[in-house]
Amino acid sequence: MAELTCKIDGAKFETEKELHRYLRKFKIRMAEYYQKYYPRRDLLTGELIKFKNKNYYFSNHFNSRVNMKKWLKETPKEKAKEFCVKIIEERKERRSLAYSPTQVEMRCTMMPPIHYYQELFGDFYSLCSELDLKPRFNKFPSEEIKEEIEEGYEIVIDTREQKPLNINYQTRREGLKFADYWLDKEDNKCYVERKETKDFIGTFTGGCDRFCRELERADEQDAYVVVVVENSLDNMMKFNYLKYVTKKVQVTPEYVMRNVRDIIQKHENVQFLFAKGRTEATRLTRKLFFSGTNYKDVDLQLAYELKLL
Numbered sequence: 001m002a003e004l005t006c007k008i009d010g011a012k013f014e015t016e017k018e019l020h021r022y023l024r025k026f027k028i029r030m031a032e033y034y035q036k037y038y039p040r041r042d043l044l045t046g047e048l049i050k051f052k053n054k055n056y057y058f059s060n061h062f063n064s065r066v067n068m069k070k071w072l073k074e075t076p077k078e079k080a081k082e083f084c085v086k087i088i089e090e091r092k093e094r095r096s097l098a099y100s101p102t103q104v105e106m107r108c109t110m111m112p113p114i115h116y117y118q119e120l121f122g123d124f125y126s127l128c129s130e131l132d133l134k135p136r137f138n139k140f141p142s143e144e145i146k147e148e149i150e151e152g153y154e155i156v157i158d159t160r161e162q163k164p165l166n167i168n169y170q171t172r173r174e175g176l177k178f179a180d181y182w183l184d185k186e187d188n189k190c191y192v193e194r195k196e197t198k199d200f201i202g203t204f205t206g207g208c209d210r211f212c213r214e215l216e217r218a219d220e221q222d223a224y225v226v227v228v229v230e231n232s233l234d235n236m237m238k239f240n241y242l243k244y245v246t247k248k249v250q251v252t253p254e255y256v257m258r259n260v261r262d263i264i265q266k267h268e269n270v271q272f273l274f275a276k277g278r279t280e281a282t283r284l285t286r287k288l289f290f291s292g293t294n295y296k297d298v299d300l301q302l303a304y305e306l307k308l309l
Helices: 018-025 032-038 054-059 065-074 077-095 103-107 114-121 124-130 197-206 208-220 253-265 278-289 299-305
Strands: 153-159 171-173 182-185 188-196 224-229 272-273
Touching: 018 153, 032 054, 054 077, 077 114, 077 124, 077 253, 103 253, 103 299, 114 124, 114 299, 182 224, 182 278, 188 197, 188 272, 188 278, 197 208, 197 253, 208 253, 224 278, 272 299
Parallel strands: 153 171, 188 224, 224 272
Antiparallel strands: 153 182, 182 188
């Protein structure tokens, strides 16, 4: 590992932790140090990039999605295309991406959404293939996903599910090895894991290892898990401002969503779908079971935001 050099006096360090501790000698905050010696500016306003942490500082080109959207709108098409390719390549290298980023990944980082890439390049997944990223889905959602109810089956609700959804379909209680809901139909490989806001935060803070083991058990049965969250993606990216989230929650949305992104890249058999409330979560859960293989063929969050799901 290359040595790190303090820009103030040239002192050498083996780790960032040692360097950051050394900065106390000069009574300079980490934010001041990096903004002074490694200035990075918002491409639209020219203002210094806000310093939340080192990774955030060096991975962002704007201080807000509003600034990014305005800059892209004012920028010539070819320059915008160069930028959009660059940020995927940067993220691929920084986070060792293997698959094309999902809408959830792109929405909770300072990246344009997938539908913008689709408009700009014509085919987002072909672009990802050219960048040596494995396309995660077969197609870009362009038509409404239809629900075709089939009678004569039952939706199994796990016995550990404490607040089951009131699904308008026949149900029964039974222990599941993973997830909370499953349509008991031959060859059905779709499972739904329901998450309330606080449960979502808890699982993807201290329960990541346990959740990953569940995904591994699902993979052994060739099963696919859709995590349906009873809150919008916008709310979950700022849950620390929600009144009904207890003050005891010490983690940041950035930390939780980073864990979610890591899980998405590590496991090919999972998607996250952020619904706008419990009623929507109920509707979507049933629809996932009766809309063919769309649960794994398309980016569900993208389809939902395009009002196709």
